[in-house]
Amino acid sequence: MDEFTTKQIIGALTEGIFITDLRLRIVEVNPVFTEVTGYSRDQVIGKKPKLFSSGRHSEEFYQCMWKTLEATGKWQGTIWNRRKNGEVYPQWQYITTLKDPDGKSTHYISVFSDISHRDSIDNQIHLLAYYDNLTGLPNRALFTDRLNLSLTQATRDKGNVALFYLDLDRFKQINDALGHFTGDKLLSAIGYRLRNSLRESDTVARLSGDEFAVIVSCITSTDHAETVAQKIQHCFKSPYTIDHRELQISVSIGICLFPAHARDSESMLRLADCAMYRAKEIGRNCYSFFSEEIAKQLQQRVTIENDLRHDISSGDLELMYQPQICLNSGKIATLETKLQWRHAKYGDIPPSLFLPIADDTGLLLQLSYWTFKTACREIDNWRKKYAINVNIAINIFSIQVESSMLIETIKEVLTETDLPANSIELEVTEEEIMEMTSDEFAVFDELNKIGVHIVIDNFGTGYSSLNNIKRIGVRKLKIDSSFTEKIKKDCASNQMIETIINMAHNLTMSITAEGVESEFQRKYLSSLNCDYVQGYLAGPPGKLDNLITMLPENINFSMKKADGYGNSQC
Numbered sequence: 001m002d003e004f005t006t007k008q009i010i011g012a013l014t015e016g017i018f019i020t021d022l023r024l025r026i027v028e029v030n031p032v033f034t035e036v037t038g039y040s041r042d043q044v045i046g047k048k049p050k051l052f053s054s055g056r057h058s059e060e061f062y063q064c065m066w067k068t069l070e071a072t073g074k075w076q077g078t079i080w081n082r083r084k085n086g087e088v089y090p091q092w093q094y095i096t097t098l099k100d101p102d103g104k105s106t107h108y109i110s111v112f113s114d115i116s117h118r119d120s121i122d123n124q125i126h127l128l129a130y131y132d133n134l135t136g137l138p139n140r141a142l143f144t145d146r147l148n149l150s151l152t153q154a155t156r157d158k159g160n161v162a163l164f165y166l167d168l169d170r171f172k173q174i175n176d177a178l179g180h181f182t183g184d185k186l187l188s189a190i191g192y193r194l195r196n197s198l199r200e201s202d203t204v205a206r207l208s209g210d211e212f213a214v215i216v217s218c219i220t221s222t223d224h225a226e227t228v229a230q231k232i233q234h235c236f237k238s239p240y241t242i243d244h245r246e247l248q249i250s251v252s253i254g255i256c257l258f259p260a261h262a263r264d265s266e267s268m269l270r271l272a273d274c275a276m277y278r279a280k281e282i283g284r285n286c287y288s289f290f291s292e293e294i295a296k297q298l299q300q301r302v303t304i305e306n307d308l309r310h311d312i313s314s315g316d317l318e319l320m321y322q323p324q325i326c327l328n329s330g331k332i333a334t335l336e337t338k339l340q341w342r343h344a345k346y347g348d349i350p351p352s353l354f355l356p357i358a359d360d361t362g363l364l365l366q367l368s369y370w371t372f373k374t375a376c377r378e379i380d381n382w383r384k385k386y387a388i389n390v391n392i393a394i395n396i397f398s399i400q401v402e403s404s405m406l407i408e409t410i411k412e413v414l415t416e417t418d419l420p421a422n423s424i425e426l427e428v429t430e431e432e433i434m435e436m437t438s439d440e441f442a443v444f445d446e447l448n449k450i451g452v453h454i455v456i457d458n459f460g461t462g463y464s465s466l467n468n469i470k471r472i473g474v475r476k477l478k479i480d481s482s483f484t485e486k487i488k489k490d491c492a493s494n495q496m497i498e499t500i501i502n503m504a505h506n507l508t509m510s511i512t513a514e515g516v517e518s519e520f521q522r523k524y525l526s527s528l529n530c531d532y533v534q535g536y537l538a539g540p541p542g543k544l545d546n547l548i549t550m551l552p553e554n555i556n557f558s559m560k561k562a563d564g565y566g567n568s569q570c
Contacts, residue, residue: 016091016112019098022105024048036114038084049110052081054088055181056134058189059241064196065095069108073097078115078136089116132206134184135191143205143213147265150203150217151258160219161258164232165272168210169250169284170435176402177437178245185242186249193235198228213272219257222289229253229287236285250285252276261290274298281356300346305361307343308354312367317341319375320541324393324512324534327526334425334512336393336534337375338541339367359399368400369409376424380417382544393425393455398432401440410450421451425476429457433468444472455512460500470507477504481515481535487524494524501528 016033020026026044034040037052044051057080069075076094083089091112098107130142138146147163154161168190175183187210194204194212203215216228232253239246254276262268271290278297279288288294311317317339324334341349358364372394379392400406414421426447433456444454453475460480479500486493497513504511513525516535525533539547 016114018044018049018110020049020108020110022107024108027107036083036112037081043084052083054080054082056080056088056185056188058185058192059244060189061192063241064192069095069097089114091115132191135188135206137191137195137212138203138205140205140207143203143207143215144265146203146205147215147268150215151263151265151268154217154258159217160260161268162216162219162225162228163256163258163268163272164214164216164229164287165254165256165269165276166212166214166232167252167276167280169252169280171210171249173435174247174249178247182242182245186240186247189240189242190235190249193240194232197231197235213269222257225255225257225289226287229255233285233287252279252284253287254279255287255289257289271295277301301357303345304343304349304354305357305363308341308358308363308367309361311341312363312370317367317370319371319378321379321544321547322534322541323539323547324532325538326532327522327530332388332390332547333532334391334393335379335544335547336427337371337395339371340541359397364397365399365403365405368397369405372396372409373413376413376417376419378544380419382547384418386548389423391423391425391453392419393427395427395457397428398436398440401428401432401436401443406443407446407450410447410452414450422453424452425455426452427455427457427478430459433472436468441468441471448473458514460496466507474509476510476512478512478514478534479530484513484515484521484525484535485517487521497525497530498528501530505529 014032016036017028017030018026018033019028025046025048029041029044037044039051065075065077074094074096076092079091079093080088081091092115093110093112095108095110097105098109100106130139130145131137132139147161150161153159171183171186174186187206191204191206191212194214198204198214198216201217203213205213205215207213214228214232216225219225219228233251236249236251239248241247254272254274256262256268256272256275258268262271274294275288275290278294279286282288318341320338320340321335322338323332324336325331326333339351339355341351341354343349355364355367358367375392375394379390382388383390396406410421410424413419413424447454454473455476455478456469456474457478458480459477460483477500479497483493483497483500487497488494501511510531512532512534513521513530514534516522516525516533516537518537522533522537
């Protein structure tokens with residue numbers, strides 16, 4: 001067939017066509033191509049198809065497409081491209097490899113249809129109503145229909161169904177740091193990988209935001225459901241390549257089984273969601289089956305959430321204070337604020353339980369500022385009452401750093417009280433430092449200008465860079481108690497403590513060792529010139545009025561160094 005006949009054929013087709021060589025340079029297009037894309041033949045000959053890229057698909061999407069094309073000689077699917085006028089539109093595209101009589105590949109040919117203007121309005125309505133525009137996966141409406149259908153069939157056949165509720169771990173940090181456009185690309189790539197890792201008969205849906213769900217019928221056992229959960233987790237083991245950047249993300253999965261756990265779609269979704277929260281609580285990047293114990297914990301969580309909201313506004317929370325003692329003088333240098341909540345039904349609830357709930361429910365910001373203002377006022381009164389200059393250490397969270405209220409609140413407190421700015425120590429964990437963006441680092445510039453001191457808590461448990469530590473103007477490091485408790489037991493921990501202390505002093509920072517509970521630990525830390533200690537040896541958290549016994553004239557706990565140990569500066 002000569003070249004003229006070939007042009008006649010492709011020119012007569014009613015679908016768009018473009019042909020590329022093996023280097024992906026366009027060598028021919030037909031008139032429909034020009035009508036659909038807005039590009040003339042002369043404008044695209046010699047160019048690559050990436051000219052039409054919409055930016056909606058990740059690099060992984062294209063990598064998977066070409067991998068399929070190379071393996072099978074063809075690829076087909078929906079792809080979003082961009083017209084010359086900038087309009088983004090969906091195509092149904094079929095790509096095949098052209099070969100010569102000897103079987104050698106010579107060209108690629110793409111045949112596509114513009115499906116943004118289908119004749120059938122019903123089809124357009126169906127797409128909008130039942131499919132997620134970003135990922136192309138079923139949305140919540142279609143997911144619910146398919147779950148109901150699966151449960152009906154399972155009831156008829158006396159079978160089992162598994163529902164997997166997926167929530168991405170720390171997706172917000174990626175979205176905030178890199179922007180929503182990158183976040184959308186990541187979601188699209190995740191949806192594509194999930195869809196291609198499971199069976200055609202399984203339903204993968206995007207419910208909202210960073211939440212996905214998977215319906216698997218004909219589940220034979222709990223082990224079978226675990227195998228599927230592990231397969232889903234495998235989708236997140238390899239990093240996602242988005243805009244030439246590798247992004248690593250994990251997923252928490254909640255699993256609900258029909259009929260073992262629930263017998264209707266609404267209950268299944270609710271219980272799978274409960275199980276997912278349990279997976280989050282036990283460390284993320286894992287899966288959890290629903291159980292009655294989880295149901296009990298959920299009910300307790302709901303009660304705690306409601307009562308926490310009430311008790312913050314009514315002032316039923318209480319602050320305790322734990323001293324940090326100067327190793328050189330034996331005097332209280334700093335009082336660290338410890339939030340305590342004595343619940344009417346559950347008794348003392350530790351912060352490790354109610355702070356994550358406050359974070360999930362949007363109460364953490366309110367709770368944090370209540371703690372900050374109350375602590376500063378109480379310490380100000382205590383300093384005046386006993387004529388003692390003691391610092392106040394208060395934990396802050398990334399949500400406060402993100403909020404414009406932090407700077408305003410500190411200025412407000414400094415105006416209302418007689419506290420010097422340098423008497424306020426703001427403690428932020430090493431983990432939170434690692435996750436901060438450049439905008440959040442800029443907040444610390446303002447804090448340093450005000451004069452408050454920045455302290456890194458739980459130091460040694462993360463991987464923060466020295467550059468970031470210096471960038472935010474850190475004045476003190478607190479060695480995590482996991483190192484202190486191994487003193488005398490683990491040489492590696494001893495070496496780590498010595499290294500951290502030397503590094504801090506070389507960077508003109510002071511050091512507090514947390515979790516000091518024995519005289520041996522105190523003496524060892526003193527020999528390394530550690531500045532301060534905190535723990536039950538120095539004193540447990542207590543009410544301010546009870547700390548009067550630790551004032552210099554009443555102090556019973558001697559911090560003096562034993563012979564043979566080094567000097568400490570305070």
